[in-house]
Amino acid sequence: MGRYVARRLLQMIPVFIGSTLLIFLMMYVLPGDPVRTAMGDQQFDPAIVASIKKDLGLDQPVLLQYWHYMTNLVQGDFGTQISSGREISDVISEAFPVTLRLTLFAFTFVTLVGLGLGIVAGLKPDTLRDRGLLLLTLVLVSMPSFVLGILLQWVALEYGGDTFKATVTDSTNFSELLLPATVLAALSLAYVARLTRTSVAENLRADYMRTAVAKGLPRRRIIGVHLMRNSMIPVVTFLGIEIGNLMTGAIVTESIFNVRGVGIEIYEALLRREGATVVGIASLIVLIYLATSLIVDLLYAVLDPRIRYA
Amino acid sequence: MTTIDKTSSVPSPRGSDDFGGPLLEVRDLHVEFSTRDGVAKAVNGVNYTVSAGETLAVLGESGSGKSVTAQAIMGILDMPPGRIPKGEIFFRGQDMLKMSNDERRKIRGQKIAMIFQDALSSLNPVLSVGYQLGEMFRVHQGLSKKEAKAKAIDLMDRVKIPAAKARVNDYPHQFSGGMRQRIMIAMALALEPDLIIADEPTTALDVTVQAQVMDLLADLQREYNMGLILITHDLGVVADVADKIAVMYAGRIVETAPVHELYKRPAHPYTRGLLDSIPRLDQKGSELYAIKGLPPNLTRIPSGCAFNPRCPKAQDICRTDIPALLPVTERDGGELPGRGSACHFWKETIHG
Structure with missing residues (x-):
């Protein structure tokens, strides 16, 4: 019984990684991005948008973004919302x-x-x-x-x-x-x-x-x-x-x-x-x-x- | 949560009742089932008696009504679709069919107990055998959980289950087939009933275990002087333990006889057919006899004698008149106690 529970708990790790990765990728392929959405209909200099994205790390390759996200997550840091600035936790x-x-x-x-x-x-x-x-x-x-x-x-x-x-x-x-x-x-x-x-x-x-x-x-x-x-x-x-x-x-x-x-x-x-x-x-x-x-x-x-x- | 009847919790000493007749008497019992294809007449006027210490074997093919009769006695028929249009079942002189549900429930398990064919499906898979055995004492005698468990261990010892104490908390699937059937027997035996109905108790077991289980059952029956109704289609099982036999066909008893008489001289062509279809070592190489045809559809039982379409001796009268179960006598008219045959031509069959 104990071994069974241990095995099931271990199995949760790949399932967890897989499901979060999937959701992360799906979010990435959605058209639009959070910075532009936060700015609404106002016309902003693309350079400013790009620099904000760079600050937020959104210009990096998606897998790297995922890696940063996960390493923060296991430390209990869910991150911050871009538009409201609230802690996600x-x-x-x-x-x-x-x-x-x-x-x-x-x-x-x-x-x-x-x-x-x-x-x-x-x-x-x-x-x-x-x-x-x-x-x-x-x-x-x-x-x-x-x-x-x-x-x-x-x-x-x-x-x-x-x-x-x-x-x-x-x-x-x-x-x-x-x-x-x-x-x-x-x-x-x-x-x-x-x-x-x-x-x-x-x-x-x-x-x-x-x-x-x-x-x-x-x-x-x-x-x-x-x-x-x-x-x-x-x-x-x-x-x-x-x-x-x-x-x-x-x-x-x-x-x-x-x-x-x-x-x-x-x-x-x-x-x-x-x-x-x-x-x-x-x-x-x-x-x-x-x-x-x-x-x-x-x-x-x-x-x-x-x-x-x- | 459970109703406990204090007055009936003390088992009455066996045979102390002033009633002197047989333990069980079934009179002209009819049972029918409503089905989609019409009314299936499963039992059509069965009569038999069982006394204390006596073993009655009820023999017959599947669908002959032997199990249905037993279920009617036990009061565990599904009603509806089942129905008992006619008949009486006397237990110690009282007609059980006229009793209230609660009165009947108190007889079940306590006075009349039943052993079922397939012990694996007949035992509850999610309750330990100790619990299922102990339940008898808790419900009928109001014992505590602990006392009931001790009694359950005693019972398991009595039916010779090894290491009863260690196995009392095991579940049915953890036992072998023979051991499971012993548990069923122990359960039936728990309250030392007056009558046990064993419905094909050994059919699901292999031959060596069959013999062990039958021996155990016979020993216990002797020990407690119980009446036993043994329902089977196995002629070999019957010969060893039964006192008398009733052969059933299409819901009727077609022949009754003391056990060895029946084997020696059957008085009904159906019984003869059954006996002839037992494989025998001394007839090795020759073709095995089989009764032609199939048992009748119970919604359309043939007119006259129900066996007539399959009977090698059938005459015109067999197709029109239902033969009554009449006493069978010697050729010179000498009495043959306990023998009866429901055949127009019983004389030719037994003496011819």
């Missing part, structure tokens, strides 16, 4: 908790409602309530999050009164985060509900369930212990991966509801061609992805004794 530490709050809110929603719906439907497969869930999840899966977001915003404006706000002004207020969290959760929730439903319905027919009944166990124990322990294995795996997906999904949701999280920061940084900010935030998300997938794999072995890592 400040930007991140300000925006990240907001996104984290939104993501965890959505994640709780996904887990509770998704699992709940899935179990309710899976215990009675092919009944009306099962079909109802299928329809609901189909709607949620096929509706893009910006459509759902704008729809809910409109509903909140028309009928929401004071409880439901169409935009977020205070991201520590959970009642304001309710709508964006719902929109963010919708897609994952539909997947989790379907997956849970299938897993429960399938395990319901398993031989060991018949054994549990034959043992004279009460129904609550049969469902709660024998069925759930087995049905949750794929769902937990999926939920772990979804944490990462929710964080990236937050980028769209944040801009709809004006939540000042990393989503908006990364979007604005993209427009301004602030490579360092984009790569900094993106690599943080990559790290979270890697960490959650490792935790999920370890959790998988805990849930299913047939899986053993050496």
